Structure formats: C-alpha cells, structure tokens
Amino acid sequence: GDSVTxxxxxxxxxxxxxxxxxxxxxxTGYPSLFWYVQYPGEGLQLxxxxxxxxxxxxxKGFEATYRKETTSFHLEKGSVQVSxxxxxxxxxxxxxxSWGKFQFGAGTQVVVTP
Amino acid sequence: xxxxxxxxxHSVIEKGQTVTLRCDPISGHDNLYWYRRVMGKEIKFLLxxxxxxxxxxxxxxxxxxxxxxxxxxxxTLKVQPAELEDSxxxxxxxxxxxxxxxxxxxxxFGPGTRLTVL
Numbered sequence: 001g002d003s004v005t006x007x008x009x010x011x012x013x014x015x016x017x018x019x020x021x022x023x024x025x026x027x028t029g030y031p032s033l034f035w036y037v038q039y040p041g042e043g044l045q046l047x048x049x050x051x052x053x054x055x056x057x058x059x060k061g062f063e064a065t066y067r068k069e070t071t072s073f074h075l076e077k078g079s080v081q082v083s084x085x086x087x088x089x090x091x092x093x094x095x096x097x098s099w100g101k102f103q104f105g106a107g108t109q110v111v112v113t114p
Numbered sequence: 115x116x117x118x119x120x121x122x123x124h125s126v127i128e129k130g131q132t133v134t135l136r137c138d139p140i141s142g143h144d145n146l147y148w149y150r151r152v153m154g155k156e157i158k159f160l161l162x163x164x165x166x167x168x169x170x171x172x173x174x175x176x177x178x179x180x181x182x183x184x185x186x187x188x189x190t191l192k193v194q195p196a197e198l199e200d201s202x203x204x205x206x207x208x209x210x211x212x213x214x215x216x217x218x219x220x221x222x223f224g225p226g227t228r229l230t231v232l
Binding site: 002004032034036042043045047049051089091093100102103104105106 | 147170172219223
C-alpha cells in the first residue's frame, strides 16, 4: 500500500538557518504530493503541493520538488524565522481506488530560536 | 468564506462513555473526510463521505465508531463506548467534488478535536 516517511523531529534551528525536511513515499498510482503545516493551537494548513513529476511547489519561502526517480518530496527553506516554528506533515493522495484517502507522514516538529 | 469547523475543540471523557464529534465542512464541498492522529504518530484516514454516502470507510478502527452525514452537510463521529486507545486528535477535512475546481485534489482541514479518554 501507499506510505509516507519523513524525518523525525524535533528539528531545532536558529533564525535565518537553512531548513530541510526529508520526505519519501511509496505509491501504486500517480500521486499528488503535499506539505501541510500545523502552527501551535491551529489546524492543518496546506503549505504547498505538486501534482506530477518534476513539479515544484512553493509558498512563503518554502519549496519542494516532486522527484519521481527518488520518490521524494523534500521541503526546504533558505532562511527560517521564529514564526516558522510548527509541525510539518508530508502527505500524498494517490489515484485510483485510493483517491481521497490522504496518506500522511508522522510529522516533523520544527523549533526556530531567535 | 468560512473554513472547516469542528466541535468541540477538546473533550475529556471516561472509559465507557459516549462522545460525539461534529464537523461542518466548507459550504459547497461534497467530499468530507475524517482522520485521526494518535500519540504524535501519523495522521490516519478514517473515512470519506461523498455527500451523504460513505465512499470509503476502510480506516474505521472498529464498530465502536459510527459516522453519519445526514443531508450531506455536517457530519458527526460517535465513539461508543470510548476506550483509552481512542484518545487522540480527530481531524475533519473537506474538498470540492467537481474535477474542474482548481482545489479538486486538495483537502481543507479543520482545527481538530482533541479527545482524551481517562
């Protein structure tokens, strides 16, 4: 079946540091890939998405490229801020019978210190 | 436009009691989903409604869980009787049905209901 694996946290960084959160997946169809973010006390928000191989999703300075050859969708940001402290979830939505059934990774907590 | 709302935000009950969670999707979204995150692990799919019909309930853990969506608008998820392992955060999400909608393959999540079973 489909699955998503992302690096464990917490990840602690200083402000303006470079952030990478690794995400790899297995899927039987042609999935769309997503990064969701959960800020403290809030719900899940879509951060970015990519629907086909080699697509790059970007938002709020974050980027992730859909790499089919390595089945990866790593999240990157060049210079983090304290306000980026949150839990980040990688997710996929496959085609076929699995459509609509999002598969999530376990989440990576990111803590950015001033 | 209002987002997905869930009620209550927190619920603390004792083992053996009944709890009902409610989700109001974004207006016009015919797809409605329930997910659960237990003990900081991955968020797991529970079930999917299309309008008032259950499209996929393969993630429902057992028959103590009952989801309904009468009239195809809001949905409820009842746990009866609750067990300790049911503790976690229950998320609801919704999405449009039309393939021509640019948000077709996205899901919009609510803030979640944190359920604690003592």
